[in-house]
Amino acid sequence: MPATGMWVEKYRPQKLSDIVNQTEIIGSLESLIKDPTDMPHLLFSGSAGVGKTTAAMCISNQILGEYAKEYTLELNASDERGIGMVREKVKKFSRFAGMADAPFKLIILDEADEMTNDAQTALRRIIEDTAQYCRFILIANNISKIIEPIQSRCAAFKFTTIPEEDVINRLAEIAKKEKLKADKKGLQAICEYSEGDMRHAINLLQATASIGDVTEEHVKASAGLTKTTDVDVVLKMALSGKITDAREKMIELIKVYGMSESDFLKYLNSAVFKSKHAKLSQILESIAKYDYRILVGANPEIQLSALLAELGSLEE
Ligand SMILES: Nc1ncnc2c1ncn2[C@@H]1O[C@H](COP(=O)(O)OP(=O)(O)O)[C@@H](O)[C@H]1O
Ligand SMILES: [Mg+2]
Known part of the structure; x- marks a missing residue:
């Protein structure tokens, strides 16, 4: 489906006041941008799909008006090419001055928490060097992964789930x-x-x-069912020893279809019950073990792969 046909874009709020729920944040942002020349750098954090990027775009529209497109640079910090690319783009973008009608240029840097600490240190320099012409809006899922010197240079806003x-x-x-x-x-x-x-x-x-x-039935049909049947398939593959196939399918579900790792485990758990496998309790214990490891912060992809391998090594 082309992006223009997507309702998430069609119904993306264009003004801060149209954003749902984040009322305190929106109130503070509105007063911050009343006199844009005083606007500090901003740092938005919070989980996915709660309005962070939307708020950044609204600010761009509201402050820069007709210049919004020309004077806003959107970057994705988790891009593999890292800080060198960010520096180049920011440099080029901030170079031309002479902005009679706009207070500054705006740089929206998404997924800033995916940057290494070294890259963030370099970013801090970039922010300082371009301060005369540019304001940054940094966006992160997890604010604790942003280095302190950057945090202290930004006004921070934590978006809540809706x-x-x-x-x-x-x-x-x-x-x-x-x-x-x-x-x-x-x-x-x-x-x-x-x-x-x-x-x-x-x-x-x-x-x-x-x-x-x-209706409830149609929602289930379009959400859960297709995905859960795929998890059933992953389970069958793993239990029959086809670890590589199982792993590929699992990665596809997570990377391509956006199923979260914890959802994957939830679906896997219910698939195990349905399967009435002879080693039911052993399988459930394995799932519980890896669920815990992921919870305490181990790399989910590695852990889920190990889980599939463990299931594959259970003898019938
Ligand atoms: N608070 C909100 N109010 C209204 N729509 C929202 C809100 N948060 C997210 N959306 C919808 O979800 C889509 C994605 O939101 P976005 O701001 O990109 O999320 P994120 O917090 O991950 O950056 C938007 O295009 C919009 O349609
Ligand atoms: Mg976003």
């Missing part, structure tokens, strides 16, 4: 504009799957609408 009621209201609004039939249970089901992630919720609404009215 409560069910707000997600439902927003979905209902969109459903109305799209002339969809949506019942309360259907919308609630979407909320359950999306866990406060508005991007996920809107995507699921659109996927459901493509198969019919938004």
Whole structure:
């Protein structure tokens, strides 16, 4: 589906005041940008799909108006090429001055917490060197991964996950504009799957609408079922010793379809129960062990691969 056909883009708020739920943050941001020349660098943190990038884009629109496109540089910091690329792009972008009608140029740096500490130290220099012409908005899922010298140079805002009621209201609004039939249970089901992630919720609404009215049944059909059957397949492959195939499929589910690692384990757990495997308790214990390791911070992809290998080595 082209990006223009996606409802997440079609219904992305254009003004801070249209952003749902993050009221305190929005209030402070609005007062910060009243006199844009005083605006500090900003640091947005919080989980996925709660409005961080949207808020950054709204600020760009509201401060820079017709110059927004020309004077805003959007970068993704987790890009493998790292800080060298960031430096080059920022340098080029900040070079031409003479901005009679705009207070500064804006650089939005997404996934800043994916940068190494060295890269962040270099970034700090870039921020200082370009301070005369540029303001930065840094976006991170996890603020604790941002080095202190950067944190202390920014006004920090922590975005919260969006409560069910707000997600439902927003979905209902969109459903109305799209002339969809949506019942309360259907919308609630979407909320359950999306866990406060508005991007996920809107995507699921659109996927459901493509198969019919938004009912609980249709939501389940478009969300859980397809994914869970795939997890069943991964389990079968692993248990029959086809570790490489199982691992490839697992990585596809996570990387391509965006299934979270914890969801993968949840689905795997219920697939095990359905399978009535002779070694049920051993399998469940393995799952619990790797679930815990991921929880305490071990690399999920490595852990899930090891789990599949362990399942493969269980004898029938
Ligand atoms: N607080 C919100 N209010 C309204 N829509 C939102 C909100 N948060 C996310 N969305 C919807 O989800 C999409 C993705 O949001 P985005 O701001 O990119 O999330 P992130 O926090 O991951 O940067 C937006 O295009 C918008 O449609
Ligand atoms: Mg974002």
